[in-house]
Amino acid sequence: MGKQSTVFICQNCGSQYTSWMGRCSNCNQWNTLIEEIKEEKESVGGEKKGKMQLLSLSSISSEKITRIATGFSEFDLILGGGIVKGSLILLSGEPGVGKSTLLLQLVQNLLNNQEKFQILYISGEESPEQIKIRAERLENSDKNLTTDKSLLVASETIIEKIITSIEEEKPSLLIIDSIQTVFSEKLNSYPGSVSQVRFCANEIMRAIKRLKIPTFIVGQVTKEGIVAGPKVLEHLVDVVLQIEGGEAQDFRLLRSLKNRFGNTDEIGIFQMGERGLTEVKNPSAVFLDEHESNIPGSVKTVFLEGKRCLLAEIQALIVPNYFPPLRRTATGIDYNRLLLLVAVLERRLGLKLQNKDIYIKVSGGLKLQDPAIDLAVCGAIISAYQNKVLSNNIVMVGEIGLLGEVRGVSQLNKRIKEANKQGFKNVYSSQSYKNLLDIQKVLNRD
Ligand SMILES: [Zn+2]
Structure with a gap:
């Protein structure tokens, strides 16, 4: 794939450019150019003659929403009663706030409570060895997590490889930590850029919606503000969760900013200890x-x-x-x-x-x-x-x-x-x- 396969499109006025520029020369806005893969013209023309599939409402079977309990009552509350099958959940927060810890504890709970459950944990932030060390330090870190074959760990950042593995393994739950480390070689932009984050998240969404795999993607937020990630992804994902609390503070607030399957404004309170996060039942x-x-x-x-x-x-x-x-x-x-x-x-x-x-x-x-x-x-x-x-x-x-x-x-x-x-x-x-x-x-x- 050469440079010709992608194009930079101004998100403000729609102008197209062959290379990146800081400022769109058409509308004069700064930092609005985003790299996208060129549409293949033939396929668009070919489908023009096709007809839409029309359905009457009565012929559509209403699908029941099935939820998986997380093993944390506070976490379930925020999600609106558990993880919805096939939902794409963004977990955002500052580095070190406990996103990976929370997800690893979720993994433990699910493996302890669910039968025939296979989890695929893909990390671009840590090596499999580091994940193992982290897991062993947590509460409830019994035999399950570290020896059970139902947790598969990979250290991978290339989106095409990740998608292939998802399609082959068809896990019961997928975790990608973090979206900023994942990239496609089809784009020339660097990992973590708006173009890459948007493209990769779209690829993940397509795969998991088809296979109905509930998926958590981790989004890093910096102290200075939001880097490419959470903001770009908010409209794409089903649920946006944010975990807050400084390094000096023990308490962590888990908040839902968006939820297609439940209420927003719910918060859960956790306490961070040496062995991971525990729910605070009576926070007052x-x-x-x-x-x-x-x-x-x-x-x-x-x-x-x-x-x-x-x-x-x-x-x-x-x-x-x-x-x-x-x-x-x-x-x-x-x-x-x-x-x-x-x-x-x-x-x-x-x-x-x-x-x-x-x-x-x-x-x-x-x-x-x-x-x-x-x-x-x-x-x-x-x-x-x-x-x-x-x-x-x-x-x-x-x-x-x-x-x-x-x-x-x-x-x-x-x-x-x-x-x-x-x-x-x-x-x-x-x-x-x-x-x-x-x-x-x-x-x-x-
Ligand atoms: Zn423009």
Whole structure:
């Protein structure tokens, strides 16, 4: 195959070029050229005269969706009840977050629970020896995984070879780790480029849809942002799962961003240990650190993550600043959000924070996006500032406006329920606090 067999097409205007350019000379857009294999003109013309196959709806047998349980109840929940046969699932996440670990554990579960199950695990990231070492380190790493013949491992990156093997082996489950390492020699683009990722994923999809093989493909995401992969593949695959959590954090959130066979917005929570990932059955209890609670600067809150309500503790530390510049540190909440709340506290409550360093931290290493945590952040700062302990039995939920008013939040009843379930009797929200001054009244009363 020479260079003539491929063509570069601008994804913006459709112009074709024989070689890659940074900028399309027709529409002047940057980085829009993608290499594609030239269509063979004859086959297109030949099929023109053919007729479509028309079916009446009643003649089509509705296919029942069969699902395979993963052995992780959290994982099943996210998938909408298990892995759908013949579905293409993209698992994306940063390097080192635990994608391969999760998949290897899935392999173990399936081999332990399913009969006559054959799994094909193709890795372009690791050698078969490395996969074996990794597998042996995991929980439940009994005889099954490392000696059972039902797991076949290969280190391969050429897509044509992979497709041939899939067609020959017809495995019950296929895993490809990762899509960025796979490439076709028919294209001149380098592995991991948009052209290669798109082409290879299409080839995989065609093969597995025909053979009804459920398939996981791993997509790498870099810290700087998304490289060719997940974004390019989202519309192609049936399910997009994302695994989140930094290397310093034990917790991993598994989230479904797209699911043709279930709901999105579901999240599963796992804890990473030396022997792999374990499901966290009562995450709220885990996120609330066990410690003496008669220390100022601590307030609990209920936040929404996907469809779930979870509890977290917001901690604040305020110390005099003797050496400018001022320090404002936010771990687990948005930094600009903290600055805004501090400004509101200074202006509306008259807190003198201009010569104080402020540190805010969320327990459990969580990153909270929910604006409903505002009230708890303010509560923790006021408590730390006045050096007074807020009752340990209090949970605060509410968004704060620039005027210092406490606003209502979504799903308040659900949040209250979760707080009660975890043993908290008093939930303060916009219904009990009209504005921030109410927190001070509570503090002064105690
Ligand atoms: Zn163009």
